Amino acid sequence: xxxxxxxxxxxxxxxxxxxxxxxxxxxxxxxxxxxxxxxxxxxxxxxxxxxxxxxxxxxxxxxxxxxxxxxxxxxxxxxxxxxxxxxxxxxxxxxxxxxxxxxxxxxxxxxxxxxxxxxxxxxxxxxxxxxxxxxxxxxxxxxxxxxxxxxxxxxxxxxxxxxxxxxxxxxxxxxxxxxxxxxxxxxxxxxxxxxxxxxxxxxxxxxxxxxxxxxxxxxxxxxxxxxxxxxxxxxxxxxxxxxxxxxxxxxxxxxxxxxxxxxxxxxxxxxxxxxxxxxxxxxxxxxxxxxxxxxxxxxxxxxxxxxxxxxxxxxxxxxxxxxxxxxxxxxxxxxxxxxxxxxxxxxxxxxxxxxxxxxxxxxxxxxxxxxxxxxxxxxxxxxxxxxxxxxxxxxxxxxxxxxxxxxxxxxxxxxxxxxxxxxxxxxxxxxxxxxxxxxxxxxxxxxxxxxxxxxxxxxxxxxxxxxxxxxxxxxxxxxxxxxxxxxxxxxxxxxxxxxxxxxxxxxxxxxxxxxxxxxxxxxxxxxxxxxxxxxxxxxxxxxxxxxxxxxxxxxxxxxxxxxxxxxxxxxxxxxx
Amino acid sequence: xxxxxxxxxxxxxxxxxxxxxxxxxxxxxxxxxxxxxxxxxxxxxxxxxxxxxxxxxxxxxxxxxxxxxxxxxxxxxxxxxxxxxxxxxxxxxxxxxxxxxxxxxxxxxxxxxxxxxxxxxxxxxxxxxxxxxxxxxxxxxxxxxxxxxxxxxxxxxxxxxxxxxxxxxxxxxxxxxxxxxxxxxxxxxxxxxxxxxxxx
Numbered sequence: 001x002x003x004x005x006x007x008x009x010x011x012x013x014x015x016x017x018x019x020x021x022x023x024x025x026x027x028x029x030x031x032x033x034x035x036x037x038x039x040x041x042x043x044x045x046x047x048x049x050x051x052x053x054x055x056x057x058x059x060x061x062x063x064x065x066x067x068x069x070x071x072x073x074x075x076x077x078x079x080x081x082x083x084x085x086x087x088x089x090x091x092x093x094x095x096x097x098x099x100x101x102x103x104x105x106x107x108x109x110x111x112x113x114x115x116x117x118x119x120x121x122x123x124x125x126x127x128x129x130x131x132x133x134x135x136x137x138x139x140x141x142x143x144x145x146x147x148x149x150x151x152x153x154x155x156x157x158x159x160x161x162x163x164x165x166x167x168x169x170x171x172x173x174x175x176x177x178x179x180x181x182x183x184x185x186x187x188x189x190x191x192x193x194x195x196x197x198x199x200x201x202x203x204x205x206x207x208x209x210x211x212x213x214x215x216x217x218x219x220x221x222x223x224x225x226x227x228x229x230x231x232x233x234x235x236x237x238x239x240x241x242x243x244x245x246x247x248x249x250x251x252x253x254x255x256x257x258x259x260x261x262x263x264x265x266x267x268x269x270x271x272x273x274x275x276x277x278x279x280x281x282x283x284x285x286x287x288x289x290x291x292x293x294x295x296x297x298x299x300x301x302x303x304x305x306x307x308x309x310x311x312x313x314x315x316x317x318x319x320x321x322x323x324x325x326x327x328x329x330x331x332x333x334x335x336x337x338x339x340x341x342x343x344x345x346x347x348x349x350x351x352x353x354x355x356x357x358x359x360x361x362x363x364x365x366x367x368x369x370x371x372x373x374x375x376x377x378x379x380x381x382x383x384x385x386x387x388x389x390x391x392x393x394x395x396x397x398x399x400x401x402x403x404x405x406x407x408x409x410x411x412x413x414x415x416x417x418x419x420x421x422x423x424x425x426x427x428x429x430x431x432x433x434x435x436x437x438x439x440x441x442x443x444x445x446x447x448x449x450x451x452x453x454x455x456x457x458x459x460x461x462x463x464x465x466x467x468x469x470x471x472x473x474x475x476x477x478x479x480x481x482x483x484x485x486x487x488x489x490x491x492x493x494x495x496x497x498x499x500x501x502x503x504x505x506x507x508x509x510x511x512x513x514x515x516x517x518x519x520x521x522x523x524x525x526x527x528x529x530x531x532x533x534x535x536x537x538x539x540x541x542x543x544x545x546x547x548x549x550x551x552x553x554x555x556x557x558x559x560x561x562x563x564x565x566x567x568x569x570x571x572x573x574x575x576x
Numbered sequence: 577x578x579x580x581x582x583x584x585x586x587x588x589x590x591x592x593x594x595x596x597x598x599x600x601x602x603x604x605x606x607x608x609x610x611x612x613x614x615x616x617x618x619x620x621x622x623x624x625x626x627x628x629x630x631x632x633x634x635x636x637x638x639x640x641x642x643x644x645x646x647x648x649x650x651x652x653x654x655x656x657x658x659x660x661x662x663x664x665x666x667x668x669x670x671x672x673x674x675x676x677x678x679x680x681x682x683x684x685x686x687x688x689x690x691x692x693x694x695x696x697x698x699x700x701x702x703x704x705x706x707x708x709x710x711x712x713x714x715x716x717x718x719x720x721x722x723x724x725x726x727x728x729x730x731x732x733x734x735x736x737x738x739x740x741x742x743x744x745x746x747x748x749x750x751x752x753x754x755x756x757x758x759x760x761x762x763x764x765x766x767x768x769x770x771x772x773x774x775x776x
Binding site: 033034035036037040041044081085088091092095096100182183186187188189190191192252253254367368369371372375376380383384544552553556559560 | 610613614617618620621622626629630633634636637640641644647651652654655656657658659660664665750751754755758762765766769
């Protein structure tokens with residue numbers, strides 16, 4: 001039985017294929033189109049998935065769309081009539097978006113796949129988020145929190161197993177407020193919220209937190225003061241103006257923030273203080289919400305999904321300040337996970353005790369460029385060199401897995417920067433060893449080099465680390481390790497005596513976003529052969545581009561930037 | 577020819593004097609270069625002959641560099657954060673002849689080069705001038721290896737280039753129509769709304 005989940009039209013369109021109860025493929029469209037957060041119909045990922053697994057349209061038993069387009073349309077019309085009727089631009093954008101596109105989503109799927117409409121159904125947005133978490137969680141009894149900017153019309157939903165127990169409407173959306181603040185700080189909204197979170201660690205507590213007058217938690221309800229920020233309306237330009245009234249002149253993107261994770265002291269920054277104020281109110285409100293509504297204290301399991309689940313600081317705070325002992329977050333908690341949730345809604349729960357599989361995306365497809373790699377001459381390579389990326393030749397090695405991992409581990413200890421493209425790509429935003437750039441974690445020089453010349457990212461954004469379970473128990477200052485530690489989904493404090501071992505992958509507040517590598521994998525072998533059993537791990541991409549899909553994108557990035565060597569399946573390519 | 581020249585002078589004038597025009601110009605050219613990079617990377621596959629693969633790979637690399645140049649100037653010039661907007665992708669050559677694909681790329685590059693040279697001549701924006709200088713240098717270097725393009729390839733490119741024109745015109749017409757509908761509906765709906773409110 002083949003079930004297809006699809007989502008598009010909002011953020012991060014994606015496709016998921018489930019065959020006989022097993023998730024065989026799940027990927028964001030952005031990996032195939034190189035357009036970050038691509039929301040168009042996932043044509044290229046769909047074609048790839050179907051071709052790779054030999055599936056024809058006739059083989060598909062059911063397709064589920066991860067959104068109820070009709071209900072959402074009615075909800076938007078209702079909001080427009082009641083709150084935005086005086087805005088011509090809202091009318092035009094609403095009618096163009098819905099009558100021109102989103103309302104015909106089901107028909108579009110039918111046309112693209114050439115299958116009858118009765119094989120296609122749809123599911124509520126938040127329900128798809130919730131199912132993507134609960135059905136993969138291995139929890140028999142659990143609360144499930146969907147933390148979103150906006151779903152059909154809700155921003156937060158809380159479920160007890162499959163029963164919806166509480167919702168918070170969009171007009172009190174905390175995540176949307178977080179995005180507005182991200183925009184005010186000069187970062188891309190709906191994309192760079194993690195940068196706001198990273199910036200908050202440099203902040204000092206303000207004597208007057210401007211968000212305390214804006215956000216209230218009263219008798220179990222999250223309430224945003226409509227006189228200050230009118231979220232009844234969907235007019236984002238109005239919201240931006242209202243936020244400017246509260247916070248003052250916004251930061252422009254080119255305004256320099258002289259902050260660095262790699263310095264022991266940093267100057268005070270008003271922007272960091274605002275980011276911290278927002279983060280504090282966000283955390284406090286969500287924790288109050290959970291403590292109030294999760295009445296059954298016997299249930300210590302919590303699933304979290306929705307874009308808000310990317311906030312790893314919040315996840316740690318939930319761990320520390322609520323009764324929940326086990327937190328589960330799916331591979332792609334944001335809108336990219338809707339396709340997976342939609343498909344799971346039809347096929348049911350994944351078998352109990354199945355470990356969460358992050359590697360569901362595209363394959364490396366090395367054969368596409370193997371001849372190219374083996375035949376690039378010194379003359380060809382001249383075109384790819386630059387002042388910070390000097391090399392004249394490539395050495396190509398084929399090694400077996402044991403030799404390979406030891407060899408790589410030695411190179412890491414020597415200070416080399418290594419790219420990995422192995423097996424199926426990660427589904428979701430985190431690079432976990434299938435499409436990663438790794439290096440020593442005890443060097444700020446190497447981390448700075450990666451920031452400046454490869455990732456081109458600001459120095460106030462920290463790196464994550466990957467380690468083994470034994471080492472994690474030694475260095476992490478926490479009582480309990482749950483599944484969020486396997487997917488860089490929480491942050492954790494590092495014991496003081498190990499700080500020097502992770503100085504390149506630690507934030508200013510002594511926390512890091514950890515990944516415990518799955519045992520018996522090539523990536524685990526590499527880490528366990530390094531001197532410290534820890535590596536700095538960041539995603540294999542450049543700023544503004546999604547994670548590399550296959551060998552050709554990875555190899556191009558390798559040639560373009562000062563990465564010292566790249567692993568492409570069993571091939572090791574070294575710059576000389 | 578002189579009409580085209582006027583177009584470039586006008587564009588350069590608008591780049592100097594209208595900030596929003598400069599931003600939309602940079603964004604458009606970022607997307608055009610980035611799309612070329614994507615088209616080429618997508619076309620490289622198992623069956624592409626080795627020498628052509630080498631050529632296309634280098635070309636994709638340069639197109640990506642050019643896209644980055646435009647994006648860097650855009651980010652530097654903009655007062656607001658970069659918004660990721662989906663400009664949907666569609667493959668412009670779906671056939672199986674990699675050499676024809678390469679020739680089509682060359683026509684596209686030649687087309688862009690003419691634009692860049694003219695904007696470079698007339699613009700006074702220093703960042704843009706510097707970025708365009710680098711891009712023109714690369715493209716001229718490239719054009720040395722170009723094969724002669726066939727008439728049918730030029731025709732194919734022309735059709736592709738103007739295929740989206742219909743959509744643009746339709747979009748403008750729908751804008752006018754919707755504005756008309758809005759002002760037609762506004763008074764009636766407002767009256768109904770207030771009557772309903774008064775009844776309650």
